[in-house]
Amino acid sequence: MRPSAAETARTLARGRLHGLVRFDDGAAVTGVQHATDRLGRPLLLVPAGEELAVVLRGREAPRVSLSVDDVPPRFGAPSLGRVRVVGDLLPVPKAERRGAVLEYARSNADPDLFDVVGGGVGGAGVAIHRIAPERVTLNRGGTTELVDLAAYTTASPDPIHECEEDLLADLADHHAPQIEGYLCRLLGDATAFADRPPQVMRLDRYGLVVDLGERAGDLGRGRWVRLEFARAVTGQHDLAHLLHPILCCHHRDDE
Numbered sequence: 001m002r003p004s005a006a007e008t009a010r011t012l013a014r015g016r017l018h019g020l021v022r023f024d025d026g027a028a029v030t031g032v033q034h035a036t037d038r039l040g041r042p043l044l045l046v047p048a049g050e051e052l053a054v055v056l057r058g059r060e061a062p063r064v065s066l067s068v069d070d071v072p073p074r075f076g077a078p079s080l081g082r083v084r085v086v087g088d089l090l091p092v093p094k095a096e097r098r099g100a101v102l103e104y105a106r107s108n109a110d111p112d113l114f115d116v117v118g119g120g121v122g123g124a125g126v127a128i129h130r131i132a133p134e135r136v137t138l139n140r141g142g143t144t145e146l147v148d149l150a151a152y153t154t155a156s157p158d159p160i161h162e163c164e165e166d167l168l169a170d171l172a173d174h175h176a177p178q179i180e181g182y183l184c185r186l187l188g189d190a191t192a193f194a195d196r197p198p199q200v201m202r203l204d205r206y207g208l209v210v211d212l213g214e215r216a217g218d219l220g221r222g223r224w225v226r227l228e229f230a231r232a233v234t235g236q237h238d239l240a241h242l243l244h245p246i247l248c249c250h251h252r253d254d255e
Helices: 005-013 051-056 094-107 111-115 149-154 161-174 176-187 236-247
Strands: 019-023 028-032 034-036 042-047 063-069 082-091 126-140 143-147 199-204 207-214 222-228
Touching (some): 005 063, 005 126, 005 143, 028 051, 034 094, 042 051, 042 094, 094 126, 111 126, 143 149, 161 176, 161 199, 176 207, 176 236
Antiparallel strands (some): 034 042, 042 126, 063 082, 082 126, 126 143, 207 222
């Protein structure tokens, strides 16, 4: 199983990566701080005096798009693509503001949340706005897919995404021989990686993507394989438990 388009869209929109907000009249603001609530609605922090607050001044319920591009954790790793959420941008009502701040913090613990004030964009402090999604698209490999809004609302972000880079570094630094041995057994070829060891390039809740390198005689033709887990993992600890038989296998010496 692989991440669905809705799951990937929710993962990218979650807030670990900054976004681009574009208005219908062409105005755009880069590096926007954001997160998502439990329904996948983007929450935007609008610090007073900063560019987004300036652009928003005088606009009531502007139609905007929030675009977020994946940043692959390793050079040469495949990208998850770009999510684009389109809808009206409105201040979070006062009665819902505390809940929105808490949901923002669960998705992205930004210190600016301590300064969230009224719903306006003037004065001091930080305002919090929300996009009501009317259209969500995911562009992967140059192809744009319309994401079903109901599926997007009920999907959950990948719990591995925020720690993926650290996990990949750990696999490369401390478990490369175990990964190579496992793949050699899987491929039935003890010399499969005589040139260089395989490299795990991406991790998600459903599996991992490995660069196997070039096979002898096939110069310029890389080999990639996706290894899927027996079940979806729920987090970093669960992933460690699932990978334990591969990464921590011990061989007893003959007595």
